[in-house]
Amino acid sequence: MILPLVLFFALITTGVSAAELTIATFNANFLTRPTVHVKFGYPLSMRAEADLALWTPAFRDQKFAEAAEEVAKVVASLDADIVVLTEVGNVTDLAELNGKITALGVTYPHNFVCQCTDSNTQQKVAVLSKLVLSNQQPSIAGVEGYFEEADDNDSENQTGISKGLSVRFEFAGRPVTLYGAHFVSEGNGPEADEQRIAQASILRRYAIDHIEAGELFMVAGDLNDGRGQPAIRRVQGYDDIWPDLLQTGDTAFFANRDDWDTRWTYEYQGTRNQIDHILLGPEFLQVVKRSDIKTVIPDQPNVAASDHRPVVVTLSTP
Numbered sequence: 001m002i003l004p005l006v007l008f009f010a011l012i013t014t015g016v017s018a019a020e021l022t023i024a025t026f027n028a029n030f031l032t033r034p035t036v037h038v039k040f041g042y043p044l045s046m047r048a049e050a051d052l053a054l055w056t057p058a059f060r061d062q063k064f065a066e067a068a069e070e071v072a073k074v075v076a077s078l079d080a081d082i083v084v085l086t087e088v089g090n091v092t093d094l095a096e097l098n099g100k101i102t103a104l105g106v107t108y109p110h111n112f113v114c115q116c117t118d119s120n121t122q123q124k125v126a127v128l129s130k131l132v133l134s135n136q137q138p139s140i141a142g143v144e145g146y147f148e149e150a151d152d153n154d155s156e157n158q159t160g161i162s163k164g165l166s167v168r169f170e171f172a173g174r175p176v177t178l179y180g181a182h183f184v185s186e187g188n189g190p191e192a193d194e195q196r197i198a199q200a201s202i203l204r205r206y207a208i209d210h211i212e213a214g215e216l217f218m219v220a221g222d223l224n225d226g227r228g229q230p231a232i233r234r235v236q237g238y239d240d241i242w243p244d245l246l247q248t249g250d251t252a253f254f255a256n257r258d259d260w261d262t263r264w265t266y267e268y269q270g271t272r273n274q275i276d277h278i279l280l281g282p283e284f285l286q287v288v289k290r291s292d293i294k295t296v297i298p299d300q301p302n303v304a305a306s307d308h309r310p311v312v313v314t315l316s317t318p
Helices: 005-012 033-040 049-054 057-078 091-103 191-213 230-236 282-286
Strands: 020-031 082-088 110-113 124-129 134-137 140-147 156-161 164-171 174-182 216-222 266-268 271-273 276-280 293-296 311-316
Touching: 020 033, 020 057, 020 091, 020 174, 020 216, 020 276, 033 057, 057 082, 057 091, 082 091, 082 174, 082 216, 091 110, 091 124, 110 164, 124 164, 124 174, 140 164, 140 191, 156 191, 174 191, 191 216, 191 230, 191 282, 216 282, 230 276, 276 311
Parallel strands: 020 082, 174 216
Antiparallel strands: 020 311, 082 124, 110 124, 134 164, 140 156, 164 174, 216 276, 266 271, 293 311
């Protein structure tokens, strides 16, 4: 018996189906109850008696709700499968934000918040996901030494990643480990540059383990360094002999390769740079083609939501 051609191809492709994953990262800019006043133009440490009197718990709840509504509009517009959020609050804060996203028609039934240790900003990293999450780790363990002053051997210090987490999900029938991180800000001065590289070194250790095991993994979040700058080079692997991570901010992954004006996520003192990143482990090229990795940095004019723009990456299998 000769099978019809259509049926023949249907049989030999049984169990093999195309898969698509959209992942985004977005800095929600102080969407945390204890410090939400920063979104409204107040300094992080309020000392004026008039300011302190204004920001009663009830007033703070009201302003948080207003800010969460604006952030929800941005997140819902992305409609990504997984969103890594930086500068968000605790479980209660995230639940309120997620409720507002749901009201806009986008549902994230799975979410996770880090046990972050930044007591100054009280910012956290969180994941909202349409996909089931497993192996949820509330922090990225590890310590790395660095010199606060590059020319001072007595300035040695140590750092961990104070704002980070990891989760696992499935894509194309394989587990993927996702690291969400927020590195120390450039606003903390020159010594923060060395600290940020040290934080990148911690993540690179995890990356090497995954690379040697042939596993899928990715890093996403506000890494506070631009493409090609030291901390990003360290995470990518330009300082060691193991394979490099894929920088989805590279020109090759943008539909319009000549549109340099769109390839930024944050503007500081008149300079635009991409400091929010999604980096993919090299094993992803065993699952998707380079040409099937697409990056978009959407315009984000809603200053009430954030002073950052999101990054969105779509991966498609054959």
